[in-house]
Each structure stands twice: as structure tokens, then as C-alpha cells.
Amino acid sequence: MSPLEIFFIFSAGITLVAAAMVVTARNLVHSAWWLILTLFGVAVLFALLNASFFAVIQVVIYIGAISILIIFAIMMTRRVAQDTGPKFNKDWGLAVAVSLFLFGGVTWMLSTWENFNIAPPTMPVDTDPLRQLGQALVSPDAYVLPFELASVLLLAALVGSIIIAWEKK
Amino acid sequence: MTFLSDPISSIGNWLENFLIGLGLAPNFSALIVTAIGAFVLAAFGLMIVLLLIWFERKAVARMQDRLGPNRIGPYGIFQSVADTLKLLTKEYITPAGADKVVYNLAPLFAVMAVLGIWAVIPFAATVYGSDINVGALYIVAVGAIGVLAIIMAGWSSNNKYALLGAFRVVSQLLCYEVPLVITLLIPVMLAGSMGMNAIVMAQDTWFIFLAPLGFLIFLIASIAEVGRAPFDLLEADSEIVAGFNIEYSGMKFGMFFVAEFLHAFTIGAVVATLFLGGWRGPGAETYPILGTIYFFIKAFIVYFIVVWARGTFPRIRIDQMLNFSWKFLTPLALVLLIVMAVQLKLVEGSPTWVYVTSSFAVNVLIAFGTIHLLRSFARRERKRVSEERPLATAPESDFQQI
Numbered sequence: 001m002s003p004l005e006i007f008f009i010f011s012a013g014i015t016l017v018a019a020a021m022v023v024t025a026r027n028l029v030h031s032a033w034w035l036i037l038t039l040f041g042v043a044v045l046f047a048l049l050n051a052s053f054f055a056v057i058q059v060v061i062y063i064g065a066i067s068i069l070i071i072f073a074i075m076m077t078r079r080v081a082q083d084t085g086p087k088f089n090k091d092w093g094l095a096v097a098v099s100l101f102l103f104g105g106v107t108w109m110l111s112t113w114e115n116f117n118i119a120p121p122t123m124p125v126d127t128d129p130l131r132q133l134g135q136a137l138v139s140p141d142a143y144v145l146p147f148e149l150a151s152v153l154l155l156a157a158l159v160g161s162i163i164i165a166w167e168k169k
Numbered sequence: 170m171t172f173l174s175d176p177i178s179s180i181g182n183w184l185e186n187f188l189i190g191l192g193l194a195p196n197f198s199a200l201i202v203t204a205i206g207a208f209v210l211a212a213f214g215l216m217i218v219l220l221l222i223w224f225e226r227k228a229v230a231r232m233q234d235r236l237g238p239n240r241i242g243p244y245g246i247f248q249s250v251a252d253t254l255k256l257l258t259k260e261y262i263t264p265a266g267a268d269k270v271v272y273n274l275a276p277l278f279a280v281m282a283v284l285g286i287w288a289v290i291p292f293a294a295t296v297y298g299s300d301i302n303v304g305a306l307y308i309v310a311v312g313a314i315g316v317l318a319i320i321m322a323g324w325s326s327n328n329k330y331a332l333l334g335a336f337r338v339v340s341q342l343l344c345y346e347v348p349l350v351i352t353l354l355i356p357v358m359l360a361g362s363m364g365m366n367a368i369v370m371a372q373d374t375w376f377i378f379l380a381p382l383g384f385l386i387f388l389i390a391s392i393a394e395v396g397r398a399p400f401d402l403l404e405a406d407s408e409i410v411a412g413f414n415i416e417y418s419g420m421k422f423g424m425f426f427v428a429e430f431l432h433a434f435t436i437g438a439v440v441a442t443l444f445l446g447g448w449r450g451p452g453a454e455t456y457p458i459l460g461t462i463y464f465f466i467k468a469f470i471v472y473f474i475v476v477w478a479r480g481t482f483p484r485i486r487i488d489q490m491l492n493f494s495w496k497f498l499t500p501l502a503l504v505l506l507i508v509m510a511v512q513l514k515l516v517e518g519s520p521t522w523v524y525v526t527s528s529f530a531v532n533v534l535i536a537f538g539t540i541h542l543l544r545s546f547a548r549r550e551r552k553r554v555s556e557e558r559p560l561a562t563a564p565e566s567d568f569q570q571i
Contacts, residue, residue: 003200033271036317043552056306064313064346068320072339075332076322130302130363 007046016043024087032071036063054128176458181206187365188268210298211284214431219249221430225476233481259419261381268325275322276417276424282315283432289365290438293448293460297366304365308439309350312394314365315432322425323413333411335401337487342394344494349390353385355509356443369447374521377397377444379528380509382536384444386502391436392475393494395429399482402490434445436470438464445471505535 018037025031039062046055123129137144181202190200223238224248230237238245263269289304291297316339323335357363359379360371393400400415404412414425441447445467448460464570485493512531516524 027268029268032273033321051301052301056303056310059313060306061308063317064310068313068316068339068343071320071324071334075320075335121462128302 004048008045011041011044014079015045020126026084026087028074029071032067032074035070036067039063039067053133177293177461178457207288207298209257209277210287213232214284215280215427217434218430219253220246220426221434221472222252222426224251225430225433225479228473228476229480232477244398246541253423255508256383256423261421261568262418264327264416266327268327271321271417273421274426275318276421278314278321278449279428280424280431282311282318283435284407285311285314286435286439290296290442291369291447292464294454295457296461300364300366302362302367304352305368305443309346309353312342312346315428318428319413322417326413326416328416330410331413331415333409334403334415337409338396338413340488341400341403344491345390345393345400345498348386348494348498349394350500351499351506352383352387352390353443354432354506355380355387358506358510358513365442365447367451368444369442372446374525375444375446378533379525380444380505381407382441382501382532386498386505387444388436388440388471388474389564390498391440393490395413395432395436395475397429397433398479399485400490401479402484402487425524433475434468434472436475437468438469441467452501501535505532507522508535530543 015038018034018041021034022031025034039058043055043058043063046052046058117120137142137147184205185202186197188196188201193201197533221351225321226248227237227244238248241247241251247270263272270403286308288298289301289307291300319338319342323331326332332436334358354460356368356376359376360368362371401525409415414422418423441464447467448457450459450463453463508531509528514526515525
């Protein structure tokens, strides 16, 4: 095993454990901390795939913005953040079966894929993936339409939230 | 000779060759040398804080016509060492009802978030932690961990003042992150890259001359990000005792303290890299050690400005803090970014002096326009405030419309 593989298994394991803790932790704020660890683990996976831009963006958006807003919302409710009821409802067996079935299916699909052992192509030294990504996002041949649509959607959400928060005169 | 001109990387190279000579695999010994380098950088960052605390106390004291620390060592330079020893011997108190794990993790995260920034800052042509191609964004991402640390501290302390302080911190940090990131895009746009090394290499003319207004907005937003005076309402002693770190004692408090001071100096380092040409200066390419000296001089000048602002301005109120970001800095930064993007596209390919003067002129024009707008707004406000109003109104009159 190469050091990279060891590191991958280590970080993937932490991500999975943290993800399980998100849904099983009793305290809502603890769930949020575990969620942050999970998202950070995903960022590490991106970094291991040489996608440094996505790794950083993952941290900026999911940890820096979304998780902090979640925690902020939970912190307003300090006394009700503690859950005392049972952790599982009566359908937990079905949930386990469905998720095992899905996981098994995906694993089986991937195991039949024969391109597993192909080494990733080595990129020329002077390629800048970030620049290519940026150009692809604004080039008419590539993704300019989805990119602009997503921007319009976000703008609409922004305007909508301002209108909701607007003080009625 | 190479040792004298570039001591840090020649020590690194020597150590790596030594380890390979001992029979270690090359990539493994490179890993060891990198780890040692990271450790040395972190230790250096924490050590420099002792000097910074002394410097800041001394400088602010002089501004207030006092002497400052002057007992221990020449000019009181060892005062912070004594303070550190005192903090180390203090008792650690964990408040009842505190969330122990989160409570103890928070100070670690606070220091980690600041030291993480140092990983991408180039200290000289050959001396840098890591040259990732998203360095500028990385700084923003690491800053998010700092916010997280403060929320952790505020929430886990089981203290109302700490929680209030954390709320204030989060609202302030989220507010000022917006203009900060927008103005961060200006050096990125000018350099055509997000890597910190590429940004330094692109500064044949320092970016402060190309975007003086951007520099100012970035500096102000960074000061707000650290929560220093005049933006220190998040630990305003007279209002919320000490804010998020009220329950911490001993070295746990010390770590928050270290994080704050180091962050202030880190601002200096980031601003020096992005706007003041980083390590560049006469002779820095051939003698990297000169570059390191230039870099620290520049960083210290910016740090002095931060201290100066702390010693000069009174604390602002929370509504002023929010208004200043959302109604002033953010729109200004957005306008500046869009105008500069258009202007840079227009002068693309023209000689350097056209490029520099047009960027400078655009910045000055926007600054003048802003000052003019502010003046007319202030005039209207003064008129509105000076109008005669009834001394007291019935409370119902405010709700008539609803």
C-alpha cells in the first residue's frame, strides 16, 4: 500500500464515522460539529484527487457558510437541542436493508467496470486545470448556459429573501 | 556562499541529502523535511507573538503618553516571557455545564486557523510552505475554521456573555468576509492567478499602486476579521465582559490571545504579499535572504498600521459595524471590482505605464465619487436630525399603518 492509499483509507474512515455520528448524536449541536468533520473529510478526498479548487471551495461554502448558519440557528435553541427520545423508529430494519442493497448494487457495478487498473493520465506540467475550468464555465461551447441559469437562480433566491425580510411600510 | 544568501532552503536541502545518505527513500525523507519545516514555521509564528505583544504594548503606550512595560530586560522586552510563564502556572477552570470536548478543542482550532494561513505565504523566492494554485481562496477557507473556533468557545462555555460574544463575532465575521473576498479578487485578477507565488511574481509594480482603494478596503475588512479596535465590540469588556473567551483561564486563554495577536500580524503578511510585492525588492531574486527581510519589514509596517488604528479609534457600535459593511464597504468593493475588470480588459496589451496610470486613475475616481456621495448623504442627515420634532410621540402613532 502506498502512503496515499493509507491516507485515503484513514480519511475515508473518519468521514464515514463522522457521518454516522451526525445522525446518531443526541445533542443537535454535536451533530453539527460531526457534520463539519464529515464535510471536511470530503474536502480531503477532493484534495487527494488533485482537485484543490474543489477542496477549498468545499471548505469555504459548506463549512464556512452553510455549517456556520446551521450552528447559528441551533444555538438560538439552546434548551431544546437535547434529544431524549429513542434513536431509531420501527422501520430501521427496512432502512438498513435498502441502504445495503443500494451500496451492494453500486459496489457490484463498480467491480464490473474494467478500467479500474488504468493509471490516471499524467497531465503536462504547464496545464492549469483551474484556468480550464474557468474558461469552460463561460465558453458558449461548454457550460455557459447552466452556469448563468444557476446564477439567476441564486440571484432570485437572494431577492426573494430580501423581500421576505423587508420591513412593511 | 549559497548558505549565506539562502540559508533556509540550503539547510533544508542539506538535511534532505543527509537523510537520503542515511538510506531513507527520497520521498520519505522529503516528507520528514517538510514536516520539520512546518514545525519550525509554526514554532516561529508562536515565538514571534512574544515580540508582537511587547511591541504592541509599547507602541500603544507611547501613543497614550505612557511608558509601557519597562521592567524586565532592556526596554521591557522580556515582559511577555514573564506573562507567558504566569499564564502557564495558572489553574485551568472548566465551568459547570460546559461541553468539555468542544470547550477544550476551541483554543486549538483558533491557533490552527491562524497558523494555517502561514502555509501559503511565500517568505522568499525559495522559502514557502506550499505553492497551491488556489492560495488566495485557501486563506478564506482557513479563516472559516477561525469562525468555527469562536462559535465552539462561545457555545461550549455555558455562559450567556460568551454566547452573546460568539453571536457578535459570527455576525461581524460573516459581514466583513464579503468585502474581504471581493477585494481579494482584485490582486487575483491583476495577477491572473490565485497562487500566492504567482501573485508575488506578477507585482513588477506593487498592486497597491494599481488598486489603492482595493488595498484600503482589504485592510479595513481584515482588521474587522481579527476583531481589533475599532471593531473590537465582540470582546467589548464594558458590554459583554470579555466575549467568547470569558470562561477560559491559563494557557487556554493564552491560546486565544496568541491567535489574536498572530492573526493581526498575519494580516500584515497577507496584505504585504497581495498588495506590497511580498518578498520582492532590490536584490531579492539573487539573495533570497534579502527577500525574507523585505517581507518582514513590509509585514511589520502593515502591522504597525493595525496597532496605530487600535491606539487611535474609539470602538464602533454594533449598528455602525453592520451598516459600515453592508451599506458602504460591500457596494464599494463590488463597484470597484466590476469597474476594474472592465478597465483591465480595455487596456489589455497596452504598455505598462498606460496600464498602471489607468488603474490608479480608476481607483482615485471611485474614491472621489464615494467621498462626494458620503458628503451629500451626511448633509441630508444633518438636516434631518436638526429638524424640530415633538419631544415625545404617542407609541400608537408608529403603528398606525399596520
